[in-house]
Amino acid sequence: MPKDPESLSTLKSRAFDLRIDNLTAITAAASGHPGGTLSAMDIMQALFFGEMRHRPTEPHWAERDRFVLSKGHAVPALYTVLAHAGYFSRDLLPTLRRLGSPLQGHPANFLLPGIEASTGSLGQGFSMAIGMALASKLDGDKFRVYSMIGDGESQEGQIWEAAMAAPKYKLDNLCVILDHNKGQIDGFVDEVMSLNPIADKWRAFNWHVVTCDGHDYTSIQSAFAAARATKGKPTFILAETTKGKGVSFMEGKVGWHGVAPTQAQLEDAVKELRAAKAALEGGN
Amino acid sequence: MGAPVKNEPGSTSVASRDSFGDAIARLGETHPELVVLEADLSESTRSKKFAKKYPDRFFQMGIAEANMLGVAAGLSLAGKVPFCCSFAAFVAARFDQVRMSVCYSSTNVRIVGSHAGVGIGEDGYSQMGLEDIAAMRSLPTMTVIQPADDLETAGAVEALLTHKGPAFLRTTRQKLPRVNKEGYKFELGKGVTLVDGKDLTIVATGGTVAGAVQAAALLAKDGVSARVINIHTIKPLDVPLLVKAARETKRILTVEDHQITGGLGGAVCEALAEVEPVRIHRHGILDVFGESGTPEGLYKHFKLDADGIAAVARDFLK
Numbered sequence: 095m096p097k098d099p100e101s102l103s104t105l106k107s108r109a110f111d112l113r114i115d116n117l118t119a120i121t122a123a124a125s126g127h128p129g130g131t132l133s134a135m136d137i138m139q140a141l142f143f144g145e146m147r148h149r150p151t152e153p154h155w156a157e158r159d160r161f162v163l164s165k166g167h168a169v170p171a172l173y174t175v176l177a178h179a180g181y182f183s184r185d186l187l188p189t190l191r192r193l194g195s196p197l198q199g200h201p202a203n204f205l206l207p208g209i210e211a212s213t214g215s216l217g218q219g220f221s222m223a224i225g226m227a228l229a230s231k232l233d234g235d236k237f238r239v240y241s242m243i244g245d246g247e248s249q250e251g252q253i254w255e256a257a258m259a260a261p262k263y264k265l266d267n268l269c270v271i272l273d274h275n276k277g278q279i280d281g282f283v284d285e286v287m288s289l290n291p292i293a294d295k296w297r298a299f300n301w302h303v304v305t306c307d308g309h310d311y312t313s314i315q316s317a318f319a320a321a322r323a324t325k326g327k328p329t330f331i332l333a334e335t336t337k338g339k340g341v342s343f344m345e346g347k348v349g350w351h352g353v354a355p356t357q358a359q360l361e362d363a364v365k366e367l368r369a370a371k372a373a374l375e376g377g378n
Numbered sequence: 379m380g381a382p383v384k385n386e387p388g389s390t391s392v393a394s395r396d397s398f399g400d401a402i403a404r405l406g407e408t409h410p411e412l413v414v415l416e417a418d419l420s421e422s423t424r425s426k427k428f429a430k431k432y433p434d435r436f437f438q439m440g441i442a443e444a445n446m447l448g449v450a451a452g453l454s455l456a457g458k459v460p461f462c463c464s465f466a467a468f469v470a471a472r473f474d475q476v477r478m479s480v481c482y483s484s485t486n487v488r489i490v491g492s493h494a495g496v497g498i499g500e501d502g503y504s505q506m507g508l509e510d511i512a513a514m515r516s517l518p519t520m521t522v523i524q525p526a527d528d529l530e531t532a533g534a535v536e537a538l539l540t541h542k543g544p545a546f547l548r549t550t551r552q553k554l555p556r557v558n559k560e561g562y563k564f565e566l567g568k569g570v571t572l573v574d575g576k577d578l579t580i581v582a583t584g585g586t587v588a589g590a591v592q593a594a595a596l597l598a599k600d601g602v603s604a605r606v607i608n609i610h611t612i613k614p615l616d617v618p619l620l621v622k623a624a625r626e627t628k629r630i631l632t633v634e635d636h637q638i639t640g641g642l643g644g645a646v647c648e649a650l651a652e653v654e655p656v657r658i659h660r661h662g663i664l665d666v667f668g669e670s671g672t673p674e675g676l677y678k679h680f681k682l683d684a685d686g687i688a689a690v691a692r693d694f695l696k
Contacts, residue, residue, distance in 0.1 A: 215477075218475060221444070223452060226452040
């Protein structure tokens with residue numbers, strides 16, 4: 095845990111700014127994945143503003159905790175969180191997906207500090223996170239590793255190869271978070287290829303399984319605390335989330351998986367997020 | 379020829395998978411960063427030797443090669459130098475993981491693909507790495523190495539401990555007669571001229587190099603002076619050495635236990651076509667599947683033994 099944990103109200107307030115910056119970048123790029131970035135945003139903020147030990151101005155610090163975004167298409171959310179955490183300037187965010195920008199459409203670890211692995215072909219980041227966790231164990235367990243996977247991604251066979259492997263090596267320094275937003279590009283997960291019963295599957299693979307509300311900071315922090323307290327096995331956090339969270343016309347709509355908002359839609363979204371932020375702060 | 383002289387070419391014959399196993403078991407002692415991953419083939423790839431000596435740095439990942447490659451990438455990103463072992467055929471089959479996790483994630487993973495080519499024999503096509511070089515060398519940043527004997531394999535493994543970037547090391551099941559001299563120094567990216575000649579250059583790699591050297595001796599009896607170049611590093615290719623050979627001998631015959639499409643032959647054609655276009659004949663597996671048989675029988679069948687290579691060379695020179 096960081097020496098100076100942020101207050102809940104700061105996290106909640108920043109969550110609106112993060113969503114605005116994220117959608118602004120995706121709109122500027124005119125392509126990207128609003129739904130899955132908004133569902134993942136709160137978990138990512140909780141990781142980089144509280145849970146993880148890391149140094150934004152020393153991104154290659156050997157003992158940093160690692161975050162591997164296995165569902166690589168949600169990377170605009172990660173870029174936004176990294177910028178707010180101080181890894182690079184927020185001015186870079188609107189260069190998302192532009193020629194020459196280090197903010198590639200999917201993560202490229204050799205182009206940008208804070209990106210631990212290049213992902214985007216689903217199923218692979220999780221395995222890389224296991225490798226990092228193994229290395230940590232070899233070197234005296236100096237850092238923890240977090241990886242976020244997606245619902246649709248869980249249909250990849252490699253996810254289950256990896257799910258078999260981590261408990262074998264008793265990787266209690268590894269925490270996998272499922273951004274369970276129930277949608278994928280071709281429709282609802284239950285229609286495309288159901289994952290149910292998800293928690294039972296991970297329990298059967300010998301994981302410590304925790305459920306949380308992926309948009310409630312107290313709930314997310316409790317899940318991370320439970321993961322840290324568990325010894326001898328890796329933790330799987332089933333984070334219940336909403337695709338498009340925070341923007342009413344996007345929430346729960348799979349159509350917003352991989353389509354950028356128009357400028358007008360962005361303005362509506364920003365208006366709504368600003369109003370919600372003002373209401374929150376006014377209520378404090 | 380009289381009795382073989384110790385430590386001279388032809389004096390010893392070791393499968394490169396064994397030379398690899400010996401090398402990692404030896405180098406593990408002084409290189410704590412060296413880790414090894416395996417997918418249930420440790421007996422076949424010879425990673426078992428390392429596993430016995432350094433159980434804490436050996437990761438048995440089961441028959442799950444995709445995950446193994448990703449885990450290897452993660453270990454590398456956290457500072458380790460992972461040697462990730464399987465059959466060449468099975469590694470090439472996980473091209474996406476090699477492409478994304480190993481290469482695009484900028485790692486130092488060393489993929490060791492054993493059971494190269496028809497030289498494995500009886501198990502047949504499904505277990506033969508025959509398209510792996512083509513796949514691996516298409517990837518940006520990837521280095522592709524196929525040693526021709528025990529000395530070269532040991533040198534390659536040692537070089538890969540400090541080399542930056544991903545690499546593919548292709549090893550054989552069958553024994554390889556030594557083609558280099560004791561004291562041989564492996565230089566990544568440098569071809570090795572084993573026999574000098576002026577009428578033709580035979581460019582060979584891995585399991586076909588010893589046969590190419592013997593073929594040059596057979597051709598010499600016909601009055602043909604064949605140069606033999608051993609290309610252990612297929613990527614990056616030693617283009618200057620090949621250009622020189624093309625200029626001086628005018629004809630190039632490539633020989634490999636791999637498909638002629640995209641392998642050493644493909645690489646040599648691509649390089650020379652742009653710089654020094656000469657007549658090139660690609661010899662190897664001629665766009666067909668491999669099959670079961672004895673290793674020797676298959677090398678004869680596919681004309682990869684000395685007699686076969688010499689016959690192909692004679693046809694080419696007609």
